[in-house]
Amino acid sequence: MMKLGFAGAGLALTFLAAPILYCDPIQPKKVAETTPQASDSGAGSQPLPPPPQSSISLYELSFGTVCGVCAGVFVKKGARIVAFALGGIFVLLQYFGSLSLLRVDWSRAASRFENFFYTKDASGVSKPPNVGSLFRWIVNFLTADFPPRATFIAGFALGLRIG
Secondary structure (H helix, E strand, C coil): CHHHHHHHHHHHHHHHHCCCCCCCCCCCCCCCCCCCCCCCCCCCCCCCCCCCCCCCCCCCCCHHHHHHHHHHHHHHHHHHHHHHHHHHHHHHHHHHHHCCCCCCCHHHHHHHHHHHHCEECCCCCEECCCHHHHHHHHHHHHCCCCCCHHHHHHHHHHHHHHC
């Protein structure tokens, strides 16, 4: 009972110590007013800033840009799904390995990965893939026989950003 009393007293003190909020009454908008500005109800009223402009104007986008935005969103969402699936497979393999249900030869898996993804230059040195080479491969694959390549690349980058 004493705990409830102390809790009630503490809540009462917080309500007493709270600052008083004063709200201005809402003024109805005038019909002839075309710009959204604060009403002149007293000193210190400032006009509202203009609404933010969108970075995407649907009327100025070309076909290549629209295709690029759609492809960028698709690639970004697909990469997340693939990463989720591969991560889940890795966790399951590790779990089954800890239970001695199966044995994974990780060195052989690593060598197959290197054979598939690494590239060899003229001197025979293998180079690992990087983000730039992956981006170039995706762009070259997606823009093969597609004339508006420059607008597609801009839209693709925007699609990766907003997707």
